[in-house]
Each structure stands twice: as structure tokens, then as C-alpha cells.
Amino acid sequence: MKNKEPKDMTCKKMAWTVRNFSTLTFNIRYYSEVFTANHCAWRLFIYRGEIDNDMSLTIGLESADALSLPQGCNIWAAYKLTVVDQISRKNSRTHGDADKPYKFCANSTWWNYRRFMPLSELQKPYIQNDTCMIEVEFFSVTFEGFEPPSHPKDDFKDLGKIEKSFIPLLEEVCSWHPSLLDCTKNKSRRFTKWALTTLGQVLQFLKNKKWKDMNEEACEQLQHLWEELEMSRVDLSWLEPLVKSALNMKGYDEKIEKVKKLKQNLVVAETEMNMIKEKLAHAEQNVEKTRKELVNVEEDFEEKDLEAKIGYG
Numbered sequence: 294m295k296n297k298e299p300k301d302m303t304c305k306k307m308a309w310t311v312r313n314f315s316t317l318t319f320n321i322r323y324y325s326e327v328f329t330a331n332h333c334a335w336r337l338f339i340y341r342g343e344i345d346n347d348m349s350l351t352i353g354l355e356s357a358d359a360l361s362l363p364q365g366c367n368i369w370a371a372y373k374l375t376v377v378d379q380i381s382r383k384n385s386r387t388h389g390d391a392d393k394p395y396k397f398c399a400n401s402t403w404w405n406y407r408r409f410m411p412l413s414e415l416q417k418p419y420i421q422n423d424t425c426m427i428e429v430e431f432f433s434v435t436f437e438g439f440e441p442p443s444h445p446k447d448d449f450k451d452l453g454k455i456e457k458s459f460i461p462l463l464e465e466v467c468s469w470h471p472s473l474l475d476c477t478k479n480k481s482r483r484f485t486k487w488a489l490t491t492l493g494q495v496l497q498f499l500k501n502k503k504w505k506d507m508n509e510e511a512c513e514q515l516q517h518l519w520e521e522l523e524m525s526r527v528d529l530s531w532l533e534p535l536v537k538s539a540l541n542m543k544g545y546d547e548k549i550e551k552v553k554k555l556k557q558n559l560v561v562a563e564t565e566m567n568m569i570k571e572k573l574a575h576a577e578q579n580v581e582k583t584r585k586e587l588v589n590v591e592e593d594f595e596e597k598d599l600e601a602k603i604g605y606g
Contacts, residue, residue, distance in 0.1 A: 305330070308377075309337050311425040317341060322517055324355075325427075327490070331434035332441040333358050333368060337427060338403070338517075341412060348412040352376070352388075353405025354429055356397035357494070360514070361458075361501050366438035369394040370431060376410060377426040380418035386410050391432040399501075400510055452477060453486035459493025466496065469531070476527045488525035495522050495532070499539065507542035515539060 309325040317323055317340075325337040334357035341350055352374050359368055373389030388406045395404045419425060446454040449463060452474075467473050473492075477485040495518050502511060519536050522529065 306428060306430045307335075307337075309427045309429075311339065311427060313423055314420055314425045315423050319343075322520065324521060326487075327357055330370075330431045333370075333434060335429070337374075337429055338405070339427065344407050347408070349408045350376070350410050350412055350415055351405055351407050352409045352427060353403050355403035359397040359399060359402040360494070360498055362399045362439070364399070366398065367436075368397040369433070369435045369437065370397060371395070371433045372429055372431045374406065374409070375428040375430070376415070376419050377428060378418050379421040379424075379426060384418070386419070389430075394433060394435070400508070402514055449489060450474070452489065453482050455486065455489055455493065459490065459497065462496040462500065463489055463493055466492075466532075470528070472528045476525075484525075488522075488527055491518070491522045491525060492527065494518055495536070499535065502539070504539075504542060504545075507539055507545065509543055512540050512543040 307325075307328050307330070311317075311323070320340060320342040322338050322340045327334050327336045329335070336355050336357060338353050338355060339351060341348070343349075344351070354370075354372060354374065356368055356370075362368070371389075371391055371394040373387050373391065375385050375387040378384040378386070386409070388409060397403070415425070447457050447460060449455040449460055450467075455463065477488065480488075495515075498515055498518060507515075515536065519540075
């Protein structure tokens with residue numbers, strides 16, 4: 294199907310201010326708030342970590358809509374990511390291509406630059422007052438196989454505006470587990486909205502996925518969503534076993550082949566064992582038969598010294 298050109302761009306550029314940058318835990322993803330560009334929901338993410346023995350900053354863009362797209366439906370976005378030089382903007386560090394769109398779909402919801410820049414270079418003027426500024430600029434967002442999505446929101450139990458698609462899922466699990474709402478007490482409205490939205494994303498992921506869909510990439514997507522949800526410290530004991538089971542599907546094809554092969558090996562081993570048991574049982578019968586024959590023969594048999602003389606006395 295031919296791509297549909299967007300009529301307008303809701304947001305061409307978005308800036309994310311990352312505060313307390315030095316306190317960010319290594320190898321943990323941190324996400325921006327969700328924002329909209331051409332009727333699509335997006336969010337940025339970063340993490341600091343070791344890549345090929347070098348400490349680097351990773352920056353990526355994730356589509357919040359791609360997760361629920363049917364097979365064959367894609368979002369194409371051309372964009373650039375920038376770490377802003379807060380003293381001289383012309384020296385900002387940028388990656389991306391205005392003429393090269395990337396495909397976002399259910400099996401590929403995000404793209405990142407693993408080595409956006411070395412951490413050794415991420416100092417002044419990129420960091421000012423322990424704050425890092427990251428920007429994303431969109432040059433095109435087009436759709437393949439579907440109409441542009443919309444994100445209507447509605448109030449959820451007076452806790453904040455939540456995407457309507459999440460509300461039925463949240464209502465259902467909150468009716469089963471009232472402690473979820475208790476965990477939001479004494480929390481800011483902004484925190485509660487974020488926690489419920491993140492929970493909604495995990496629930497929607499699980500609802501839309503089949504076990505066979507949990508390939509390595511899907512497991513990685515769920516892992517990132519789950520790690521973010523865990524940071525909310527909401528009671529997730531009821532959900533954790535299912536999520537862990539889904540994450541355990543990583544390498545499922547290899548595991549099932551291994552199980553299949555071990556089952557076949559077990560059948561061969563049991564067959565060999567049964568054959569040996571039959572041979573052993575037959576041998577035991579022969580031993581018992583031979584023992585009885587020996588007893589009968591020995592009754593009428595007196596052993597002689599064949600070298601001795603018979604005599605006549």
C-alpha cells in the first residue's frame with residue numbers, strides 16, 4: 294500500500310531536559326514523557342553503559358504506537374537526535390538523516406544510536422548544572438497499511454488523563470487488585486499518570502501478543518517496559534510471574550528443539566534399557582535352569598580321583 298503523506302506535523306521538534314544527569318544509574322534506560330508528532334506517540338530514551346569496552350551514551354527514539362500495529366503496518370519516520378551544546382549551539386552533537394526514514398512496527402518499535410558519543414566527551418558544555426538537553430527533530434512521518442492513529446484521552450478515576458485504549462485494561466486489573474490504587478495514594482498527579490500509563494503499556498503489550506510472537510526483539514521490548522514499570526514501585530506481585538514467563542520465551546525455539554531431542558534420546562535410552570532388562574531376565578532364567586540341572590545330576594554323581602587305583606579291597 295502506498296504511504297500516506299501527513300497533512301500536518303503536530304510537533305516537528307521536541308526537547309527533553311534530563312536533570313540530575315550524574316545520578317543516572319548505569320545500564321538502566323531512562324525515558325522522556327510521551328509526546329506527539331503527526332498524530333503518533335513517541336518518547337526518547339537514554340542510558341549510560343559500557344559498549345565494546347568503551348563507556349558511551351546511547352540515545353534512541355521509541356514509537357508508542359508501533360507496539361499495537363498489525364502485521365504489515367508500519368510507521369516511517371525521518372529524524373535527527375541532538376545532544377545540545379548549551380554554550381555554543383553550533384557545536385551540538387547530532388546523529389540522523391533527514392532523507393532516511395526508519396521503519397517502526399510491532400517487531401521493531403525503536404531505533405537507537407548505541408555509541409552516540411563517548412561519556413568522556415559528555416562534559417561541559419553538554420552538561421550544565423548537572424543537566425543534559427536532548428532534542429529530536431522530525432522531517433517526515435508517514436504511514437503504511439493504516440490510517441494515522443489518534444490518541445484520545447479520558448480521566449481515569451480522577452487520577453489523570455489516560456489514553457482511552459488503556460482505561461478498560463486498567464479498570465479490569467484494578468477491580469482484581471485494589472492495592473494498585475492504594476499505591477498511588479500520597480503520590481503526585483504527574484507520578485500517578487506516568488505509573489498508570491506505563492502499566493497500561495505493559496497490559497496492552499501482553500494483550501496483543503501471542504506466545505509465538507515472543508521472539509528476542511519482543512522480549513527486549515517487554516523487558517524495557519517492565520523495568521520502567523518496576524521503578525513505579527507499584528504492587529506488581531500479581532503480574533510478575535506472567536511477565537517473567539513471557540520473557541522466558543527468549544530462545545524458545547532453541548529450547549523446544551532441545552526438549553524434543555532429549556525426549557528422543559530418552560526413548561532410545563529406555564528402549565536399550567528394556568532390551569537389556571529382557572536379556573537379563575532371560576539370563577536369570579538360564580542360570581536358574583542350569584542350577585536345578587546341576588543339583589539333579591550331582592545327586593547321582595560321586596566325584597572320583599581319576600588317577601587313583603580302583604583296587605578290590
